[in-house]
Amino acid sequence: MNELQLKVLELLKEDARRDADLIATLLGAPAEEVKQAIAELEHNHIIVKYATIVNWSKVDDEKVTALIEVQITPERGRGFEGIAERIYLYPEVKSVYLMSGAYDLLVEVEGKNLKEVASFVSNKLSPIDAVLSTKTNFILKKYKQDGIIFEEHEGDDRLMISP
Amino acid sequence: MIKDEEELVRTKVKRQAMADYLTPSVQNIKPSGIRRFFDLVNTRKDVITLGVGEPDFITPWHVREAAVYSLERGKTQYTSNAGLPALREAIGQYLNDQFQTPYNPANEILVTVGGSEAIDLALRALIVPGDEILIPEPCYISYSPITALGGGVPVGIETFAKDKFKLTAESLQAVITPRSKVLILCYPSNPTGGIMTYEDWLPIAKVVEDNDLIVISDEIYAELTYGTKHCSFSAMPGMRDRTILVSGFSKAFAMTGWRLGYACGHPDLIAAMLKIHQYTVMCAPAMAQYAGVEALTRGLEEKDRMVDAYNQRRRLVVKGFRDIGLECHEPEGAFYAFPSVKATGLTSERFAERLLEEGGVAAVPGDVFGLGGEGHLRCSYATSVSNLAEALDRIGGFVHKLKQG
Numbered sequence: 379m380n381e382l383q384l385k386v387l388e389l390l391k392e393d394a395r396r397d398a399d400l401i402a403t404l405l406g407a408p409a410e411e412v413k414q415a416i417a418e419l420e421h422n423h424i425i426v427k428y429a430t431i432v433n434w435s436k437v438d439d440e441k442v443t444a445l446i447e448v449q450i451t452p453e454r455g456r457g458f459e460g461i462a463e464r465i466y467l468y469p470e471v472k473s474v475y476l477m478s479g480a481y482d483l484l485v486e487v488e489g490k491n492l493k494e495v496a497s498f499v500s501n502k503l504s505p506i507d508a509v510l511s512t513k514t515n516f517i518l519k520k521y522k523q524d525g526i527i528f529e530e531h532e533g534d535d536r537l538m539i540s541p
Numbered sequence: 542m543i544k545d546e547e548e549l550v551r552t553k554v555k556r557q558a559m560a561d562y563l564t565p566s567v568q569n570i571k572p573s574g575i576r577r578f579f580d581l582v583n584t585r586k587d588v589i590t591l592g593v594g595e596p597d598f599i600t601p602w603h604v605r606e607a608a609v610y611s612l613e614r615g616k617t618q619y620t621s622n623a624g625l626p627a628l629r630e631a632i633g634q635y636l637n638d639q640f641q642t643p644y645n646p647a648n649e650i651l652v653t654v655g656g657s658e659a660i661d662l663a664l665r666a667l668i669v670p671g672d673e674i675l676i677p678e679p680c681y682i683s684y685s686p687i688t689a690l691g692g693g694v695p696v697g698i699e700t701f702a703k704d705k706f707k708l709t710a711e712s713l714q715a716v717i718t719p720r721s722k723v724l725i726l727c728y729p730s731n732p733t734g735g736i737m738t739y740e741d742w743l744p745i746a747k748v749v750e751d752n753d754l755i756v757i758s759d760e761i762y763a764e765l766t767y768g769t770k771h772c773s774f775s776a777m778p779g780m781r782d783r784t785i786l787v788s789g790f791s792k793a794f795a796m797t798g799w800r801l802g803y804a805c806g807h808p809d810l811i812a813a814m815l816k817i818h819q820y821t822v823m824c825a826p827a828m829a830q831y832a833g834v835e836a837l838t839r840g841l842e843e844k845d846r847m848v849d850a851y852n853q854r855r856r857l858v859v860k861g862f863r864d865i866g867l868e869c870h871e872p873e874g875a876f877y878a879f880p881s882v883k884a885t886g887l888t889s890e891r892f893a894e895r896l897l898e899e900g901g902v903a904a905v906p907g908d909v910f911g912l913g914g915e916g917h918l919r920c921s922y923a924t925s926v927s928n929l930a931e932a933l934d935r936i937g938g939f940v941h942k943l944k945q946g
Contacts, residue, residue, distance in 0.1 A: 389853075393926075403860050404853035404926065532599050534924075538903060539579040539592035541682055541731075 379424070382407055383415045387424070390416075394428040433528045435520065443472070443488050443517045444495045446503065447481040449510040458482060461508045470498055481513070492516070570686045574909025578893065582903045589932040590903040591920040594731060596795040596876075598850075600832070601843040604794065607835035608828040616827055622819040623811075624652025624803070625830045631837040632803050640763060640773045642786060644805040651811050651818060652825050652833075656761045656789035656802035661687050662814040663757045663785045663804060664723070668693040672722040677708040678911030679879075681731045681759070685911065688725075696721070699912035702870045702881060706735030706913070710744035717752050724754050726774055729762035732910045732919035733879045734855075734872020739772045746777040755810075756784045761802075762875040764793035764844060767852045769873060775805070782807045785814075792875075793844050794836040799829040851876050854922040854929055861933035862920075865940050876923045879907065883916040885943050893918060900939035902932050 382405070389401050398416055402409040419425040434441055453460050458476055465485055466474040473486040485503070489495040499514055520528055556562060575592075582588060599605075623629065629646035637643045644650050653659040660683070664674070670692035676684045678697040685695040696716050700706045713724070728737045737745075749756055756774055763771040775784040789802030802825075804814060818824075855872060862869035862880040869880035882892040889906035896902050896918075907917030922929060 396926075400857075400926075400930070403857050406856045534597060536593050536595055536597070537579065538582045538588065538590045539575055539905060540594045541573075541575055 380415075382411060383419055383424075386412060386415050387419065390425065390428075394430075431524055431526050433520070435528075440491060441488055442490075442492055442495055443486060444499075445515045445517065446485040446487060446499060447477075447513040447515070448483040448485055448503065449481045449512075450483060450506075450508045451510060452482075453508065461506065464506060465503065468498070468502060470494075481511075566690050566692065570689060573682055573686075575682055575905055578903075578905060578909070581894065582897060585897060585901070585903075588897065588901050588903050589924075589928055589935065591922070591924065591929075591932055592903045592905050593921050593923060594877075595797040595923065596792065596847065597923045597925065598795040598847050600794065600796050600799070601836075601840055603843075604796070604832050604836045604840055608799075608832040611828050611831035616831060618827065620652075620824045620827050620830055622824050623650070623815055624825060625827075625834065628652055628830045628834050628837075629803075631834050632805070635837045636786075636788075636805065640760075640771060640776060642773045642775045642781075642805070644786075645808075648808040649805055649811055651804045651815055652830060653789075653802045653804060653818065654822050654825050655791065655800040656759060656787050657683060658800075658818070658822065659785075659787040659789070659802050659804035659814075660684070660725070660757060660759060661691075662817050663787070663806075663810070664688060664691045664693065665817050666810065666813040667723055667755060669722075671720060673718060673720040675713065675716055675721055675724045675754070676911070677713075677726065679706070679730075679732055679907060679914035679917070680725075680911055681727055682909060682911075684725050684727075693723075694720070697912040700733070700735070701913060702733075702868070702879075702917075705870055705873070706730060706733035706879070707737055707741050708745060710748050713745060713748050714752075717748070717754075721752060721754060723757060724749060725757045725759065727759040727761075728774075729766055729771065729874020731762065731875055732877050732905070732907065732914070732917075733870075734875045734877045735870075736766055736769060736874040737772065737774075738769060739777075742772060742774055742777050746774075746780050749783060750779060754783070756780065758784050758786050760786060760788045761792050763788060765848060765851060765876060766874040767848075767855060767872075771874070785810055790833055790836055793847075794840055795847065796829075796832070796836065799826075799832060801825055801829045801833050851922065854924075854926060857926065857929055858920065858922045858933070861929070861937075865933070865937045866944075867936075867940065876921055878920045878922060879917050880920065881917055885940065887943075889915055889917055895943075896936065896939055899942070900935045902935045902939075 385405055398413045399409050402412040450461050452458050462474055470487050472488050475484045477484050487495055499512055504512055629650045632650050633644050633646040664687055668691040672693050673696050674688040674693045675696050677700050688695040698712050698716050758774040775781050775786045785804055785806040787804050790796040858878045859869050859871055867880040869878055872878055889908050893906040905919040907914035
């Protein structure tokens with residue numbers, strides 16, 4: 379990846395709605411080059427998707443999210459890959475990470491309510507042969523996600539005009 | 542009534558108005574043009590302001606945390622008058638690393654309450670009433686008034702957009718008289734964003750030497766240059782002992798409210814400034830000084846991140862003004878653009894007022910910054926990209942309307 383692509387990524391990470399012309403101006407680069415950089419990043423699946431970070435706690439929608447620590451027995455030849463795939467293909471699974479430490483996979487599961495998540499864990503996740511144990515942790519409140527702080531505690535309090 | 546009492550009564554009559562008690566030097570100072578415009582802006586809602594001369598970033602958390610930690614440990618006493626030894630060490634190291642300007646922390650560095658105090662101390666230490674203080678303009682609004690308060694005579698030197706607002710040796714030489722004593726420099730410049738390079742400084746240094754001037758070099762924006770590394774006047778051959786380098790933490794480290802600055806120079810000058818400093822403010826606030834150590838020793842990466850962001854916004858603003866049809870020289874330092882509004886036929890004050898009223902954008906009229914400022918507008922780009930884009934939209938609409946009459 380070249381330097382331009384890296385800078386383009388940083389600017390889009392800050393605000394995905396910025397268009398190529400604005401990014402070109404901010405970076406002092408030709409618009410054509412920026413357009414091409416974005417196209418390549420998309421084509422190479424480095425930019426996977428343009429998404430919105432939502433503070434769901436402000437929405438009248440009772441979602442619950444759990445982070446589940448899963449211990450598994452790796453498969454001969456495929457290690458953790460096959461099990462991870464079996465797990466991440468479920469639509470209620472939002473993310474799956476292979477971890478070092480006391481457990482193997484960290485699985486983020488979202489459901490309408492506590493019961494739905496519990497049901498997923500007991501009916502889908504735990505019965506997988508390779509799964510040795512699960513430990514379910516519910517998220518009570520999100521303070522910061524992807525570098526974005528949810529509470530606006532640092533507003534712009536500067537004087538309107540100053541020397 | 543005996544004669545002395547008569548005299549007293551007469552004096553009392555004379556001083557009926559409170560203003561009669563004030564010194565002429567204070568009475569003669571006009572209210573700042575910025576303050577006046579500020580009052581006007583405050584009457585409005587839904588204004589996007591490009592009038593703010595301070596970073597829009599909050600002081601990085603690790604720096605704030607260092608100050609909190611100093612309070613938790615009970616570090617709440619006076620520090621030494623010249624400043625915490627650890628902070629002076631850090632300043633010395635930093636100046637040497639960044640700008641190749643070595644100073645001895647033991648006797649050549651003085652920690653002050655902001656860069657402003659450092660400039661005031663330097664002027665008070667140097668001015669004999671009647672001395673002429675030379676000031677390239679447009680410039681930071683304080684230099685002339687504090688010169689006058691100290692009994693000096695401010696002498697402006699006009700700089701021009703066509704020269705990128707650089708000071709030239711010819712224009713400096715032209716204002717020098719036998720009473721000239723001090724030259725105040727501020728590059729990168731507030732309000733123009735102009736900078737001076739090594740080659741630009743060389744002829745200036747010669748004039749300074751030939752005319753035996755002392756230089757107060759306000760380098761508060763030194764970290765904020767784009768494309769060219771800052772060249773300190775103090776680093777010019779033969780200039781170190783003639784220069785009081787003034788800087789601080791406000792702009793580079795987003796620490797305006799901490800009021801932390803410093804002055805560096807010849808030990809005799811620093812000793813003189815230290816006398817005034819210790820009898821007026823004792824020392825800079827302790828917790829701010831602990832934060833300053835943290836900023837200088839571990840804050841350079843955060844600073845670079847902020848400079849990158851300013852640079853991006855600078856490109857947006859310059860292109861924006863040019864697209865609108867307003868001439869705008871390319872600022873190479875600080876965080877101000879200084880476009881010309883002469884093409885609209887309005888004075889800077891009238892343009893700024895109407896832009897505020899009709900466009901909902903606040904920017905400071907250039908004439909408040911002295912000679913050469915008329916016909917310009919100071920626009921700070923220390924605000925978010927989305928704010929800048931919206932402000933440029935509004936300014937574009939306003940100028941378009943002006944053109945249509």
